[in-house]
Amino acid sequence: MTRSMEELLETAEKIRTMEIRGAALIARAAASALKEFALSIEAASLEEFNGEVRRGAEILLDTRPTAVSLSNAIRTVMRYRGDDLEAARSSLAKNADSFVERSLMAVERIGEIGSRRILDGDVILTHCNSSVALAIIKTAFDAGKDIRVIATESRPRYQGHLTIKALDGWGIDTELVVDSAVRSVINEVDHVIVGADVITANGSLVNKIGTAAIALAAHEARTSFVVAAETYKFSPETIMGELVPIEERSPEEVYPGISKLAHVRVRNPAFDVTPHRYIDVICTEIGAIPPEMSYLVIKEMLGWEL
Numbered sequence: 001m002t003r004s005m006e007e008l009l010e011t012a013e014k015i016r017t018m019e020i021r022g023a024a025l026i027a028r029a030a031a032s033a034l035k036e037f038a039l040s041i042e043a044a045s046l047e048e049f050n051g052e053v054r055r056g057a058e059i060l061l062d063t064r065p066t067a068v069s070l071s072n073a074i075r076t077v078m079r080y081r082g083d084d085l086e087a088a089r090s091s092l093a094k095n096a097d098s099f100v101e102r103s104l105m106a107v108e109r110i111g112e113i114g115s116r117r118i119l120d121g122d123v124i125l126t127h128c129n130s131s132v133a134l135a136i137i138k139t140a141f142d143a144g145k146d147i148r149v150i151a152t153e154s155r156p157r158y159q160g161h162l163t164i165k166a167l168d169g170w171g172i173d174t175e176l177v178v179d180s181a182v183r184s185v186i187n188e189v190d191h192v193i194v195g196a197d198v199i200t201a202n203g204s205l206v207n208k209i210g211t212a213a214i215a216l217a218a219h220e221a222r223t224s225f226v227v228a229a230e231t232y233k234f235s236p237e238t239i240m241g242e243l244v245p246i247e248e249r250s251p252e253e254v255y256p257g258i259s260k261l262a263h264v265r266v267r268n269p270a271f272d273v274t275p276h277r278y279i280d281v282i283c284t285e286i287g288a289i290p291p292e293m294s295y296l297v298i299k300e301m302l303g304w305e306l
């Protein structure tokens with residue numbers, strides 16, 4: 001196996017085991033890994049290069065089934081052109097660099113757009129660990145707004161611990177609650193702000209397991225529910241009627257040693273679906289949009305040809 005293939009497999013393994021996690025980071029890591037792989041492929045012809053790149057792309061695509069950011073990133077990188085091997089190689093590298101650059105710019109822009117909804121004295125509840133939701137919170141805080149954040153643990157992987165560490169580092173007043181405490185604190189909350197793994201054609205949100213129950217509690221309490229999502233989190237496949245596959249992870253994440261119990265099974269879906277009618281707004285880099293506009297975002301931004 002070549003060194004470059006080893007490195008690509010290493011990145012794929014880090015995504016699979018969640019050492020690299022969160023939809024935005026997964027997408028940027030995959031784009032960069034494919035670029036590094038392409039730069040070091042030793043091929044005798046353009047055809048051989050194309051075949052190798054496709055093989056690398058498939059390995060990366062096979063890591064986390066739900067995150068559409070991954071397939072959108074790979075699709076963008078794979079739109080390379082070139083009449084000869086070197087032209088193709090440099091076109092692919094350019095696509096990867098521009099995807100990463102646009103992704104980082106999108107997060108910054110969403111931070112600005114979303115933070116305008118946050119007022120002095122607001123309490124924000126967030127779930128899991130979304131870099132884009134956190135960009136909104138941090139931008140509001142940096143603008144001098146006096147805010148408090150309630151973060152959920154996000155069992156079974158406790159991504160909430162990453163969230164509170166980031167908030168603590170920025171000096172933001174934060175409380176950690178168990179996932180089941182959301183109903184108890186929701187009346188103190190002004191905005192729920194979460195990230196997205198996928199936005200479907202009908203504007204529904206696929207995000208960390210537990211998000212849908214939080215949305216339900218927010219809906220009942222008339223609390224605003226905001227989603228932070230770059231346009232590459234929107235799923236072109238859903239326009240074609242496809243359902244979003246929900247990743248089921250190892251039972252051991254929920255109950256180590258479960259296999260010793262003969263009559264108990266653990267179910268561990270990593271994501272759930274929040275219906276669009278519970279979402280007030282989706283903050284994207286092209287503006288704060290109603291979920292009902294998702295179809296247009298997919299058609300116009302992602303260049304999906306029916």
Ligand SMILES: O=C(COP(=O)(O)O)[C@H](O)[C@H](O)COP(=O)(O)O
Nearest residue numbers: 021022023024130131132195196208
């Ligand atoms: O559900 C998760 C992470 O799940 P996991 O930990 O299983 O990857 C995050 O809310 C989204 O990926 C958005 O994150 P971001 O805004 O950083 O893209």
